[in-house]
Amino acid sequence: MWPKVLALAVMMGVIGWAQIPSPDTYIEAWIGDMQSLDPAWHYDTASATVIFNVYETLVFYDGEHIDKFVPMLAKSWEVSEDGRVFTFVIREGVKFHEGGDLTPEDVVYSLRRALLQDRAGGPIHMLLEPLLDVYSIAELAEKVGDEGAYNMVCEAVKLVDGKVVITLAFPFPPFIQILAGSWCSIIDMEWAMALGDWDGTANWRPWHDPKAEHSKLFNVANGTGPFKLEKWVPGEYVSLVRNENYWRKPAKLARVVFKIVPEWGTRLAMFEAGDADVIAVPRAYVAAMDPLVAAGKAKMHGPLPGAIAQTGFFNFRVVEGSPFIPQLGGVDKPDLLADIHLRRAFNYAMDLDVYIREAWLGEAWPVGGPVIKGRLGHNPDQPIYLFDLEKAEQELRLAWGGEAWKKGFKVVITYNTGNVMRKFAAEMLEMNIEYFNEIRAKEGYTAPIVIEVRDLPWPTYLAMMDDKQLAIFFVGWLEDYAHPHNWVHPYMFRTGAFAIGQSFSVIENVYFEPVHAKWLPAKTYATLQDLFDELVILAKKEPDLKKAELLYFELNRLAVDYAINVAHIQLLVRRYEQPWVQGWFYNPAYPGTYCYVIWKG
Amino acid sequence: MWAYIVRRLLLLPLLIFLVTLFVFGMYSLLPPKMRASLYVQDVPKTSDAMQRIIEKYGLDQPIHIQYVRWMGNLLRGDLGWSRTAQRPVLEALAHYFPATVELALWAIIPVIFVGIWLGILSAIHHNRTLDHTTRVFALVGWSFPSYVYGLLLVMVFYAWLRWLPVGRVSDWVLRLEAAGGFRIYTGMYTIDAILNGRADVLANALRHLVMPIFTLAYIQWALLLRITRSSMLETLRQEYVMTARSKGLSERVVVYKHAARNAMIPVATVAGLLLIGLLNGVVITETIFNYPGLGRWAATAATQLDTLGVLGFALLNCGLLVLGNLFVDILYAIIDPRIRLE
Numbered sequence: 050m051w052p053k054v055l056a057l058a059v060m061m062g063v064i065g066w067a068q069i070p071s072p073d074t075y076i077e078a079w080i081g082d083m084q085s086l087d088p089a090w091h092y093d094t095a096s097a098t099v100i101f102n103v104y105e106t107l108v109f110y111d112g113e114h115i116d117k118f119v120p121m122l123a124k125s126w127e128v129s130e131d132g133r134v135f136t137f138v139i140r141e142g143v144k145f146h147e148g149g150d151l152t153p154e155d156v157v158y159s160l161r162r163a164l165l166q167d168r169a170g171g172p173i174h175m176l177l178e179p180l181l182d183v184y185s186i187a188e189l190a191e192k193v194g195d196e197g198a199y200n201m202v203c204e205a206v207k208l209v210d211g212k213v214v215i216t217l218a219f220p221f222p223p224f225i226q227i228l229a230g231s232w233c234s235i236i237d238m239e240w241a242m243a244l245g246d247w248d249g250t251a252n253w254r255p256w257h258d259p260k261a262e263h264s265k266l267f268n269v270a271n272g273t274g275p276f277k278l279e280k281w282v283p284g285e286y287v288s289l290v291r292n293e294n295y296w297r298k299p300a301k302l303a304r305v306v307f308k309i310v311p312e313w314g315t316r317l318a319m320f321e322a323g324d325a326d327v328i329a330v331p332r333a334y335v336a337a338m339d340p341l342v343a344a345g346k347a348k349m350h351g352p353l354p355g356a357i358a359q360t361g362f363f364n365f366r367v368v369e370g371s372p373f374i375p376q377l378g379g380v381d382k383p384d385l386l387a388d389i390h391l392r393r394a395f396n397y398a399m400d401l402d403v404y405i406r407e408a409w410l411g412e413a414w415p416v417g418g419p420v421i422k423g424r425l426g427h428n429p430d431q432p433i434y435l436f437d438l439e440k441a442e443q444e445l446r447l448a449w450g451g452e453a454w455k456k457g458f459k460v461v462i463t464y465n466t467g468n469v470m471r472k473f474a475a476e477m478l479e480m481n482i483e484y485f486n487e488i489r490a491k492e493g494y495t496a497p498i499v500i501e502v503r504d505l506p507w508p509t510y511l512a513m514m515d516d517k518q519l520a521i522f523f524v525g526w527l528e529d530y531a532h533p534h535n536w537v538h539p540y541m542f543r544t545g546a547f548a549i550g551q552s553f554s555v556i557e558n559v560y561f562e563p564v565h566a567k568w569l570p571a572k573t574y575a576t577l578q579d580l581f582d583e584l585v586i587l588a589k590k591e592p593d594l595k596k597a598e599l600l601y602f603e604l605n606r607l608a609v610d611y612a613i614n615v616a617h618i619q620l621l622v623r624r625y626e627q628p629w630v631q632g633w634f635y636n637p638a639y640p641g642t643y644c645y646v647i648w649k650g
Numbered sequence: 651m652w653a654y655i656v657r658r659l660l661l662l663p664l665l666i667f668l669v670t671l672f673v674f675g676m677y678s679l680l681p682p683k684m685r686a687s688l689y690v691q692d693v694p695k696t697s698d699a700m701q702r703i704i705e706k707y708g709l710d711q712p713i714h715i716q717y718v719r720w721m722g723n724l725l726r727g728d729l730g731w732s733r734t735a736q737r738p739v740l741e742a743l744a745h746y747f748p749a750t751v752e753l754a755l756w757a758i759i760p761v762i763f764v765g766i767w768l769g770i771l772s773a774i775h776h777n778r779t780l781d782h783t784t785r786v787f788a789l790v791g792w793s794f795p796s797y798v799y800g801l802l803l804v805m806v807f808y809a810w811l812r813w814l815p816v817g818r819v820s821d822w823v824l825r826l827e828a829a830g831g832f833r834i835y836t837g838m839y840t841i842d843a844i845l846n847g848r849a850d851v852l853a854n855a856l857r858h859l860v861m862p863i864f865t866l867a868y869i870q871w872a873l874l875l876r877i878t879r880s881s882m883l884e885t886l887r888q889e890y891v892m893t894a895r896s897k898g899l900s901e902r903v904v905v906y907k908h909a910a911r912n913a914m915i916p917v918a919t920v921a922g923l924l925l926i927g928l929l930n931g932v933v934i935t936e937t938i939f940n941y942p943g944l945g946r947w948a949a950t951a952a953t954q955l956d957t958l959g960v961l962g963f964a965l966l967n968c969g970l971l972v973l974g975n976l977f978v979d980i981l982y983a984i985i986d987p988r989i990r991l992e
Contacts, residue, residue: 074821082736169702170690184696258706262731262738280828283736284950285942288828306821310940311950314801315816321809508680508955511687515700524693544697 426601
């Protein structure tokens with residue numbers, strides 16, 4: 050009996066194996082191509098996916114944990130008591146793909162090179178902030194000169210007794226997360242220099258802020274990772290092959306191919322034909338995958354909490370000359386949205402349940418304050434604005450001392466062309482706020498409240514946002530590293546990606562009384578921006594996790610109390626893969642698939 | 651005729667100058683910051699990012715300075731860097747053009763021969779069942795959006811039946827190429843397969859071409875059918891055709907030897923223009939079948955304001971247009987000796 054069962058099992062196994070196309074080759078079909086293979090230059094998910102399979106960092110995330118780390122190219126590390134000095138012992142016996150040995154000098158060179166390269170719009174501001182307390186190396190060089198900046202970089206990252214010592218400008222708990230990012234990948238110094246990259250001297254300008262194609266590592270790669278770059282044909286595919294000399298056990302997959310297939314229908318067909326193991330599935334098309342999952346022809350992971358949010362932003366003072374200057378009673382009023390009652394009215398008028406159900410197919414959740422669920426400082430008890438037209442009406446009646454209600458106002462909500470979810474949110478606000486015109490008309494107020502919804506092409510949208518020309522705008526944020534600082538900085542800090550376009554300084558004489566961080570003194574700040582800035586800095590430098598958490602609670606509370614945003618939601622994500630793909634796990638900090646853990650069977 | 655050809659060729663630089671001036675002018679309408687926004691993947695993370703990008707790429711420089719610099723580089727054979735192709739423009743053109751040429755040349759064969767054959771068939775069976783059937787068949791292709799039609803082909807023949815693949819070649823060919831076992835000479839896999847003596851690669855490349863060719867052909871058949879049919883109907887009513895018939899010649903000889911040749915004059919013009927159109931790249935077909943050709947790249951370059959990429963494409967297009975029209979004119983003169991090129 051048993052031999053027969055065994056034989057049958059073996060036969061089924063063989064048949065099963067035979068059904069898996071290219072069992073040792075893993076293929077993903079992507080929508081778009083990567084930008085660069087230079088770890089210090091890239092700042093897009095596609096490049097990061099390739100880079101973190103080819104290169105390695107000093108430390109890496111421990112499986113699916115975003116706050117636990119394992120040594121990678123560092124054999125071990127120590128952190129000084131004040132949290133400022135990180136000392137790394139570098140692993141021995143590790144070889145780069147082209148044969149070079151990994152040395153501590155390579156580590157020092159890689160990090161210094163990244164700091165000095167710092168391309169505009171790139172990822173290195175994340176490293177510059179904790180190491181040198183600046184957001185760009187050019188900014189530092191302006192103050193201390195090129196050589197001064199170089200010396201400071203060398204002081205921040207240096208070799209001491211064969212160990213790599215990194216000294217931070219201030220204690221910065223998320224530093225280890227930043228160090229695990231693909232932009233901190235370690236490259237072979239000799240190899241890079243032989244290609245004509247930075248020569249390690251104080252003359253770093255020629256290699257600073259290069260165009261993509263001018264980086265010597267633009268389309269070549271030589272890491273220590275589990276896969277080697279085989280070929281990158283831009284616009285078509287990137288192929289990797291297994292690194293047989295990997296310092297750990299070699300990967301189970303022999304080959305990995307990332308194909309660029311912009312058309313959704315073609316990607317779906319590739320999946321159905323078995324020519325792609327994983328495909329990018331835009332949210333609008335998830336319904337097309339459901340029958341495949343039901344039929345056992347696809348596996349679906351999710352919905353999983355994504356490290357991504359969608360938010361509406363209020364600009365407290367629209368700049369002069371903007372075509373979107375709000376009006377109060379028919380007269381231009383650039384700071385119309387500086388009124389807290391008006392912002393709260395918009396928040397109460399937003400039906401989040403319907404928005405999430407209809408626009409996001411139920412796969413999102415509202416968040417109270419910038420920090421998303423699953424991160425330190427997210428306060429599950431933080432109240433949020435729930436849909437309530439009565440409260441919205443009350444707030445509207447209070448806005449601008451009742452003038453907004455009596456005289457009417459006009460504001461334009463913008464979103465980028467083609468983004469139907471953002472359009473949905475904007476139109477919901479339009480409908481629900483303009484609804485009050487009926488009530489106002491009965492009271493004899495005939496000048497209407499006008500909410501205009503306008504779409505703008507992405508370049509126009511981004512440029513106008515940067516110029517503070519938009520009044521209410523919807524944008525998304527994808528986390529760079531798994532820490533609350535990466536949320537409160539863009540949403541609240543003076544130079545943050547969104548805060549910069551919101552003019553919080555308009556609100557003056559702000560009295561602050563702590564609710565969570567009770568050790569802070571109650572005091573009056575010159576502006577709301579000053580309050581936000583101080584708390585953001587205090588939180589990022591706080592080494593005590595409990596205290597840091599309370600500081601982030603405080604920031605979230607303030608964001609909600611001051612209603613700086615509307616419809617702030619965290620998105621859930623899905624992954625679809627062929628039934629034979631094994632080993633994948635979810636770590637929201639990974640840019641894409643870490644193929645080392647994948648196999649087919 | 652030679653003077654005519656030279657005159658037409660001399661027009662080329664002027665045309666190129668005007669086209670590039672137009673493209674540059676169009677892009678100059680956009681403020682520097684809007685163009686800078688295309689260099690960042692998402693919202694800029696630092697406050698000075700946009701300004702630094704503007705300075706780095708010289709986006710705030712006066713348009714005439716940018717144009718003169720580009721022209722200077724062009725004369726040195728440097729067309730600049732294409733952001734969307736991630737390679738120099740010249741290299742991008744050299745990479746994508748052979749793929750499109752390969753598709754166009756293979757597609758034009760069924761487009762012309764089947765189209766003309768259907769037209770003749772339709773004309774000689776005028777107002778009979780075959781005429782109606784043929785016209786309906788071709789009109790369906792003409793009126794059906796190629797986008798939907800192509801996707802249907804992909805779903806049926808690729809996803810479900812798994813008879814035909816998408817892309818240019820299979821993964822094993824790419825691996826063979828990466829390992830140095832297959833040398834690229836022309837960039838056209840069907841030709842290179844012959845030059846490498848690899849029948850398996852040739853068969854593979856041809857299999858990949860079947861669906862895009864059929865899609866392109868089906869769209870164009872209606873046009874050729876209509877022109878051939880009306881031209882044939884007109885010719886078949888001519889007195890010399892009736893004379894041929896009255897001489898007792900077989901219907902086959904009358905139609906194909908006497909009528910068809912004269913009926914081909916307007917058809918030749920359309921066929922030439924069709925070929926030029928195909929050589930410009932076919933955006934939808936190339937996208938649906940994930941065929942990395944000129945059309946797909948040019949569309950991406952245009953939507954992402956890849957100025958240098960668009961300019962490179964425009965240059966190639968100008969050349970193709972002038973040479974293609976010239977070719978049609980010459981063909982015209984060959985088919986109809988009464989026409990003199992002056």
